[in-house]
Amino acid sequence: MGVKAIVKNILPQYLVEHIRNAKSTMILSREYKIQAKRFRESYSREWSTGKMQVQSRTMFLTHQLEKGLSHKNFRYGFGLGVFEALGTMLTRFENADSQYLINPVYKECMSAIHEYIIRHQRAGKDLSKQSQFLSHEQWNRALNWEEKDGGTAILLAKDKINNSELPFSALVQHRHSLREYSNQPVTQNELRQAVQLATSAPSACNRQPARVVEVLDQKLIAQLLNIQGGVRGYATPPALLLVTAKQSVFMGTNERNQGYVDGGLFSMMLLLSLESIGLASCPLHTMFDGYKDQMTRDLLHIPDDEILIMYIEVGHYPDRAMTPQSTRLPVDDVLRVVK
Ligand SMILES: Cc1cc2nc3c(=O)[nH]c(=O)nc-3n(C[C@H](O)[C@H](O)[C@H](O)COP(=O)(O)O)c2cc1C
Incomplete structure (x- = not known):
């Protein structure tokens, strides 16, 4: 009989369970710590500049625009905060991915902004607040984006x-x-x-x-x-x-x-x-x-x-x-x- 089995036979059941519980608590906290470290080191933060993190935030912001655009009770002028965040994010995107013009996430974003601009322009709405957050180049790119890469379905x-x-x-x-x-x-x-x-x-x-x-x-x-x-x-x-x-x-x-x-x-x-x-x-x-x-x-x-x-x-x-x-x-x- 091994030492483990002998100890298990000698000790009362409640103590064996107590030791096992302590052991599983230790293992769980160690494993969760490793998990937490991996997560902490990779998830997308406001200041992240890595391609994946920037791409993800752009996707998130594009999704906010697409949600607003698809609303039954469409609210003209929605999403000023989204445009403000996109100003920083799109520039970061362009720096993080030299192929950004063919990146599907960037394309989806351009297409969603395009739909936003057209819907507002058709209703004669002023977009000066939104446009001030993007560079002249980004705004014009979105304005002239012809492919239906994003927006509403x-x-x-x-x-x-x-x-x-x-x-x-x-x-x-x-x-x-x-x-x-x-x-x-x-x-x-x-x-x-x-x-x-x-x-x-x-x-x-x-x-x-x-x-x-x-x-x-x-x-x-x-x-x-x-x-x-x-x-x-x-x-x-x-x-x-x-x-x-x-x-x-x-x-x-x-x-x-x-x-x-x-x-x-x-x-x-x-x-x-x-x-x-x-x-x-x-x-x-x-x-x-x-x-x-x-x-x-x-x-x-x-x-x-x-x-x-x-x-x-x-x-x-x-x-x-x-x-x-x-x-x-x-x-x-x-x-x-x-x-
Ligand atoms: C786990 C999970 C959580 C989600 N949470 C939300 C949410 O809180 N609000 C929301 O409007 N959509 C939420 N969604 C829907 C996603 O936005 C949607 O699935 C995604 O944009 C893909 O679009 P699709 O489901 O039309 O293919 C969630 C989807 C998943 C899978």
Whole structure:
């Protein structure tokens, strides 16, 4: 018998458990520290000048413009703060990537600004405040940008009628997040059907940690989204789902992040399931600080062994709606082949 087994036999059970707990606390804090260090050293800060970090901030700002442009209640003059931030970011972009004119993120940004300018010019609106934040060259480049590399996409309810018959490639390319829905309520039956389909998502050793909380109460949805904060200015969606993952299904400290992976896979499956049955949706982050996390848990009675993965708004497609184009990176930027 090894020393470990002998000690385990001699010591009372409660002490063995105590030692094991102390050991897992040590491992977890060491692993989280390494994770925190890696994150701290790479994430995009306000002052970052690295290509990826600048590209990401530009993408974020472009997304704000695309959201504003696709709003049903379009507000002329929106996004002054975005233009101010873009002034710095575009110049940094041009310094970080010598090929910026063919960079899809830069192109998307130019295209979104172009749509912004045209929409305002057509309505005879003054853009002197916005233009002062960009260089003369950047403003003119956007003004004359002809390719539709970004901006808004138009979604029509009639195009969604046969979604259940679409081949996979068409279904995934067809799906866009939508934040403004028709007045038609979403039924529990429809949501159940989508969640049932999503249970086919894979998970580590089939332990299936994902759970879904369904909320149809409009007052509660408004309260939750007010805490969430990512869809201010939009009407309350007909239904809100919260995907969570049970930590209690995992068996070792090395699985500390597995719930996010399995929960993410489940969420994607759920988004596609909703789309396939003709429902519109929008995923919303639940990466909260402790205060928001607790308020959300309290409102929805989320047990402590569950982590929040994401919300998914659900509604029916209106006859016609606009949504951010959210252009994707080319496959060569995503795929790296190791030879
Ligand atoms: C985890 C996650 C969190 C998101 N959070 C928000 C959010 O808080 N507010 C919002 O308007 N959109 C949010 N989105 C939607 C993204 O903006 C959208 O998925 C992205 O622009 C790609 O566009 P698409 O879904 O139309 O393909 C989120 C998406 C994901 C996957």
